[in-house]
Amino acid sequence: MASVSIIPSGDYKTSYGTDTTIFPTRTSRNFAILGVVLLLACPAFMDRYWLSLLIQISYLGIAALGLNILVGFTGQISIGHSAFFGFGAFASAWLSNSVGVPVALAIPLAGVITTLVGLLFGMPAARLKGLYLAIATLAAQYILQDFFARADWFTGGTAGTIAEPLTIFGFAFDTDERFFYVALVALVVMYILATNLMRTRDGRALVAVRDHYLSAEIMGINLTKYRTMSFGISAFYAGIGGALYAHYLQFVSVEGFTILFSIQFLGMIIIGGLGSIMGTLMGTAFMVFLPEAMQALTKLVSGTAIDTALNLKDNIAFLREMSIGLVIILFLVFEPDGLAHRWKQIKAYWKLYPFSH
Numbered sequence: 001m002a003s004v005s006i007i008p009s010g011d012y013k014t015s016y017g018t019d020t021t022i023f024p025t026r027t028s029r030n031f032a033i034l035g036v037v038l039l040l041a042c043p044a045f046m047d048r049y050w051l052s053l054l055i056q057i058s059y060l061g062i063a064a065l066g067l068n069i070l071v072g073f074t075g076q077i078s079i080g081h082s083a084f085f086g087f088g089a090f091a092s093a094w095l096s097n098s099v100g101v102p103v104a105l106a107i108p109l110a111g112v113i114t115t116l117v118g119l120l121f122g123m124p125a126a127r128l129k130g131l132y133l134a135i136a137t138l139a140a141q142y143i144l145q146d147f148f149a150r151a152d153w154f155t156g157g158t159a160g161t162i163a164e165p166l167t168i169f170g171f172a173f174d175t176d177e178r179f180f181y182v183a184l185v186a187l188v189v190m191y192i193l194a195t196n197l198m199r200t201r202d203g204r205a206l207v208a209v210r211d212h213y214l215s216a217e218i219m220g221i222n223l224t225k226y227r228t229m230s231f232g233i234s235a236f237y238a239g240i241g242g243a244l245y246a247h248y249l250q251f252v253s254v255e256g257f258t259i260l261f262s263i264q265f266l267g268m269i270i271i272g273g274l275g276s277i278m279g280t281l282m283g284t285a286f287m288v289f290l291p292e293a294m295q296a297l298t299k300l301v302s303g304t305a306i307d308t309a310l311n312l313k314d315n316i317a318f319l320r321e322m323s324i325g326l327v328i329i330l331f332l333v334f335e336p337d338g339l340a341h342r343w344k345q346i347k348a349y350w351k352l353y354p355f356s357h
Contacts, residue, residue, distance in 0.1 A: 020199045022192075039184055043177040051176040053288055058183035059244040061284040062190045064268040065277065066237025069194060071266070072274035073203070074230035075210030076125075077134050080141030081238055081265045086257030087144060088114040088239025089246035090155045093163040096247075098153075103166045103247055107186075111239035117144075118235020119228060126227035141259055148254040160253035163246040179248050186244055187281075190237065195277055197233075206230055210275070267328045273338025282339040287324070294323045 023029035043051060067081045092110035095101040101109060125136040148155045155161055165174035166182060173179045197203045208216040209226050217223055246252045264287060272283020335342060 058187040059241045063238045063241030066234040068269040070234035074206045078137040080137040082257045082261035083141045083144035084238035085242040088242030089252045092243035107243040110243040114239025115236040119232045122228045122231025273340035276340035279340025
């Protein structure tokens, strides 16, 4: 899709180094640092409700970033991402409970184990594309869901399993105020790793596979290798996000990792912007806050003239679920490039105003 350039006139890049920096300007870097500093102060003035939402954005944002690397940057498709998210959660709980691995080490190990599972499904799926690839990832979703329900030794079966709280040098991160810092550090580290990945040769190869796989193959890029790699990276991020989820809630249940959860992950990257790291976080925040906003709206509408006129009655509770699908459709129609693209246009407008070039 063609888009208008939003680079100001006269903004020239004279080297590859300046063209591949993480932050395009010093101002953007300073604002990012300021944002992290402000987030560090959140537990001092936010209650547990808002902190829990920010923690959700953190671990869901990590998992969603893995899906965006697969879908947005590599051009693959996956509708089974929640299964890998769940596998990371169960793997971390199993490592800490049954194997005796400290939670601080179990979280990254869960990411590695989930990577191996992702590669297992990614190797045959890497030779597929389009609808066939979507069906293959859907099969992975149901295979892992069935595994979760049957593997009592690993997941606790349908009863679920307990996940120990994260403890470092005897200090337990068992409250929202404490775990918030763990989630924030993990979020920053994982997003910096993904940003640097996209600046490397492998990252550019992933994008080349997405843009035109035939041209990429002619240039010597191994399509199977990079498609499989993208599945592994996606699974790693999902595993880390799932492990954080498990040790935050301190309980993991099979019912939480359904196909609907996978659709929500897709919604996050579509709304935020496919192929945008910043957009992934924006889309995740949007999807986390949307149900809360709809819940507040349903409380306002319940019992009013609107409720009576539309005869909503008990169905008003389903507006939260309906809103997710409606928002995805609206973004696909009116803002297919996502929130990240709109944000860039807003910044460019104020930077260039009142000139048009």
